[in-house]
Amino acid sequence: MTDKEYIEFQFVLTTLKKFGLNLKNIFVNDIKQKDLVSKGKNQGAHLSDRISFEVKRAGQNGGELLFYFPDYGRFIEIQYFKKSINSQAAFSRSNTGIGKSMSNYQVMTQSKSNFQSMIRKKDTRWYTRNVMGNLNQLIGELMFGLTDAVEKEMISKLITPFK
DSSP states (O other): OOHHHHHHHHHHHHHHHHHHHHHHHHHHHHHHHHTOSOOOTTTOSOGGGGOEEEEEEETTTEEEEEEEOOHHHHHHHHHHTSOOHHHHHHHSGGGTOTTOOOOHHHHHHHHHHHHHHHHTSOOOOOSHHHHHHHHHHHHHHHHHOOOHHHHHHHHHHHHGGGO
16 A cells, blocks of 8 residues: 555545544434433433444445444334324225225315324434435545645654654
8 A cells, every 4th residue: 555545545534433423423412302212211221322333444445434323223213204004094995995985075184184193293313314414525525625735734643653
């Protein structure tokens, strides 16, 4: 690995570490703000206390950012997109029965009430929205962040301990 490749590799690792720390803080703040998992006797550790990340080397000069958290954290988010039982009943054929038919007005009023109940659902989106919302920031930093000034600063930091 040449010196330039090593500097680029170190830049990628430090950028991923900064991004991981920033994203972890966003996750924790979002979970606490939405009060997704409350502490209780049987629940163990709070979801926000169990989020961690790791930066690993991947490929020749690349890195990867891995987040670790309990599985139930993703289940909480996925549950937000699950249709309610009311909306499934309103749009299912078994609701009308054989020989019965619902008028368009009845279907529209039922779907409107189901839409209103869907609006009142608790917002449990804490992972995907934050990751996808901040991904362009990471891409921009990796693509345009390594300037000559940053490269010189990283070289001076590497050389300083040996002076």
